[in-house]
Amino acid sequence: MDYSIKELMYWNDKIEKIAKDFGLNFYEQEFEIVSYEEMLSYEAYIGMPSRYPHWSFGKAYERTKTLYRYNLTGLPYEMVINSNPCLAYLMKENTLLLQILTMAHIYAHNDFFKNNRLFKEGTNADYTIDMFKRHANLIREYIKDPSIGYDEVERVIDAAHALKLQVKRTIYNGKDEETQDSKYKLPEEDLLLFIIKYSDIEDYKKTIVEMIREEALYFIPQIETKIMNEGWASFWHYKILKELDLPQGLYLEFIKRHNDVVAPHLGGLNPYYVGYKIFEDLERRYGIKKIFEVRDVDRDSSFIRRYLTLELCQEMNLFEYVKRDSEYIIKEVSDDEGWKEIRDTLSNNCGMGLVPYIQVTDVERDRTLILEHIYDGRELLLEYAEATLKHLVELWGHPVILKTQFGGKEYRIYCDEKKSIKRGV
Template identity: 45%
Template sequence: MDYEVVELGYHAQKIAQVARDLGLDFYPVHFEVCPAEAIYTFGAYGMPVRFTHWSFGKAFERMKIQYDLNLTRIYELVINSNPAYAFLLEGNRLIQNKLVMGHVYAHVDFFKNNRYFQRTPKNMVNRMETHAEKIREYELEYGYEKVEQTLDAALSIQEHVDFRAHLGKKSKPKNEKCGARVERKRNPSLTQYTDLWEEEIGEEKEEAPPEEDVLLTIIKKSPTLEDWKRDILSMIREESLYFYPQIETKIINEGWATFWHSRIMHELDLTEEEAIEYAIMHSQVVQPSSLKLNPYYLGLKIWESLARELSTEELFEVREIENDVSFIRNYLNKDLVEELNLFNYRKIGAHWQVTGTAWEHVRDNLVRN
């Protein structure tokens, strides 16, 4: 890098203050500059410290090859913890790190305030380090192959957990009626009694039956599972529940971070050269893809649409209560679908064909998938 770490720290504090002035509320963030190999290792494992498994190595090789071929580039990684940890790519220019830091502060604001993250452990880095140590002990005691077979089995069903386990009374939004108020503002046909209707629904809602949590069912009910295997399944389940909210909020979270890094950067006193470089980098982040949906682009466009209609306070309320499914279902409208040229398609015979452009069908297809 052609600038000092001290200078980077100065800009981190300055950008944090700008973010706070704009209304963002985030945990303390510790930044660390890392080489590409470390960044992609963290990305493959999901954490700086975690148990070893061949699937992580496979993910690392794929990500590293794409980086070496200049096909993709991870500028940063941020960990949902308190304090939060963010890892900046060694070789980033100062203007790149300014954008990244603004992006990170918005992510951490989302982690701190979105209801789907309310019960995720904020010391998960330490907990995963403990998990890794215990699994190494089991490898020494029972053999590497037996432990690997158990991990293979556990990881093959790791997504089959009750994702509602991290929701509950503690995760209710600070203003429980904010969602209805925001929705009424965008849909005047809704009445003032919507709040009462939602409260009744909320009171009747029950927890998911335990059978929906396959890992928990095996942990609790298997009569033949050895204790050490049961312990490994419990660790995998805990880690899956930690990562699940990030899967549920990819579009809304990346859109939120992009929305705010743009506003933060406009508040900074950039040189002409920095402004041009920032504009290029930002456009690359939100560039639509012809092959797949860009979550940064879709999320940003929905947030920008909301910002034209709602106050900043109401934007924070939306950030507090929504996940990807509800965000798309509630706020992806006809105008946005047409502006973004979204459509449904599938492979028919040997060719991919457009199967529909009706905006409701496009929205519903995104919600289902």
């Protein structure tokens, strides 16, 4: 580290003032400087300073560590948590300029967390850290309990992880509707909530499912706004650093680093790039007030559907490709006809649009659970669907039937209590 903490504090004070002058409105910001080994750990645990033990986090740590060791991936320059105060980690191996750019980037993320409606109405930043610590402590208590133990806890967490995104798709305000004990609330898209309310598994298992659900609801606004959030942070770090009166050496590195962040990915989609270009275009066409309005109310799907234009599609050279047999072919390009299909495909396949929409539609007398896949033209991956049903049986305790479509025909997958699979039309 070729700079001092005092230097970082100096630049932080300047960044914070400029950000406020631009109209950004954020929680109190706290930074922690960590080594790359610590950043690996935080990345594996999704940035949380305390989280429950589970093999999947260790697997993520070892995978990232191996890729980083062989120079097959980089580490994030920063990691920021939607909490109040907002906690962010800076990797001490970063250059001074990279720390400056990263701090500006973080203040914009902080502003987005505080003001976007999905975060305002769907999360409680005041209690984020406490929530994860409480969950970690409770899981450790269950593991130490001789009547439960690690294997049982792991089995429940595995099953809940497989279903963790099968929860509410609308903004969650923490107030679930009450239903009569003798009746089911149907149809129900929140599979984890249905298990908590109506399954007959042990109470400690329901508590674990409830914790996984609570954490999933915390992360969903981030899943739903990845392009907007990164685009917003990139847009503002650029504006802030342009106002910092950087020394020439730092300024040249700033331009290079910024261009690296918002560079297009060949054959893929860089959310920083797409979000940055849309916000830049909105400011040019409508003014600064408009982008704050968009920040407040949109999510990625609406952001792209409303504001990704023909001109932007052409500038970013967007195209859609599909797999036919063993080859990928280009389906649409950004011309006068194809750009709308590209826009709509991108809008439908971001955020929770990538997660199959499954509902509980009935419970039979023998407690067999009936699920329906809301088919939108995209078929389920059969291998994953069957594996997920086995996890659902683990939590429900009774057979499960999933109705879906393959080849234009209704298709049923049945999983019994022994987790044996039967399938057919």
